[in-house]
Amino acid sequence: MTALARETASQMLWRRLRSPAAWSETVDLLAVLTAASLPWSTSLAGIFNALMLLCMMPFLDVRAFVQSLKRPICVAPIALVLLALVGTLWSDAAWGARFYAVNPTVKLLVLPVLLYHFERSRRGQWVFIAFLVSCGLLSVMSWLVVFYPSLALKTDPMERGIFVKNYIDQSQEFTLCAVALAYPIVMLLRQKRYWFAGLLAALALSFFVNMAFVVVSRTALVTVPIMVGVFALLHLKGRGIAIIPAILLASAVLAWQASPQLRKTADRFADEYTRYVEKGEPTSAGLRLEFWRKSLGFFVEAPIVGHGTGSTRGLFERAATPSGQYLASAEVIGNPHNQTLNVAVQWGVIGVVVLYAIWILHLLLFRGDGLANWVGLLVVVQNIFTSLFNSHLFDFHEGWMYVIGVGVAAGMVIRAQPPAANVGEAGS
Secondary structure, eight states: OHHHHHHHHHHHHHHHHTOHHHHHHHHHHHHHHHHHHTTTOHHHHHHHHHHHHHHHSTTOOHHHHHHHHTSHHHHHHHHHHHHHHHGGGSOOSOHHHHHHHHHHHHGGGHHHHHHHHHTTOSOHHHHHHHHHHHHHHHHHHHHHHHHOGGGOSOOOTTSTTOSSSOHHHHHHHHHHHHHHTHHHHHHHHHTTOHHHHHHHHHHHHHHHHHHHHTOOOHHHHHHHHHHHHHHHHHHOOHHHHHHHHHHHHHHHHHHHHHOHHHHHHHHHHHHHHHHHHHHOOOOHHHHHHHHHHHHHHHHHHSTTTOSOTTOHHHHHHHHSOSOSSOOGGGOOOSOOSOHHHHHHHHHHHHHHHHHHHHHHHHHHHTOSSSHHHHHHHHHHHHHHHHTTTSOTTTSHHHHHHHHHHHHHHHHHHHHHSOGGGSSOOOOO
């Protein structure tokens, strides 16, 4: 009987190994694990992502996949990676620095792969739910760290309420989840499912409360009103659109009065700007202004093809003030903290055109109604506006949020389109 059971188990395992549907389920599971682990660990997210790509290989329909890659929404991110590779040829940086600068773009190659898979899988929402639940747990952990700082894996005393990573990453996650929940809340209210809508509203509010009273990035403070405004314009009607600014203003005033942390964050910006202008101190706000000023100069020097991949740090080294005094103008960096300038310095107008083609094409894809369209649109909008103050498409955490969010949502949107509009579809 034992031998028979072993033989039966072996046969079942062999059938699963030969089953495309079983491999597809495994890819779905690994995509869910990638999204769930992203708020907590870059290493785990990388491992699950690599396993996901490997599990797609045994039964990949190469012809359908290549056909899928011909879509403009796939061509644009691939083009940016190729431009980064070609850009190594005219850069004067060391070869190690050139290939190191290619690395941040490589994640964009995963976006067409996710699109291809979730065009064929019905489990795309699992990925969104996994990320939402994971961020919800991180929010709970953030509050625990506020009251019990010894629990934090971070040792920076300035990053209050941060268990892992940093306050910028955490703010981007919480902002995306909180605003993304607006769509299902409104849909549930229209269906008169008040209890479920109330539960999701409480979850969204918990993210905002955490950002108001624990820690929030200044980038999030700027982008939240924009993201909420996009939702109001797309999904609310006359009176609802008029009410949103009033609610935002009232909420902002209430949070400002009730949260010393929020006032401290805003006041710090004004103080940093003043110290930079008057004394040239290398404050956070001042350094960004300094980086942008110099990067514009570098772009003007080579406006068409840029200075080449990995050239940014060398340009800042040559432009640094020779004085030994610790001033903003003496700072050297390889990232100007602005996505457009980051691309423009290395690959000129050509790179900027490709970058904006990525954003515009992805925005146009998510013009329809439905959760996938809303999530995809929100991910792109957030990335565009946060990239005014950071290079978030190239940063690990925010870059993967973009790749996973857009890739999965795009697959779901294309799957929902009429069959004539799709590129061929395999079973899930």
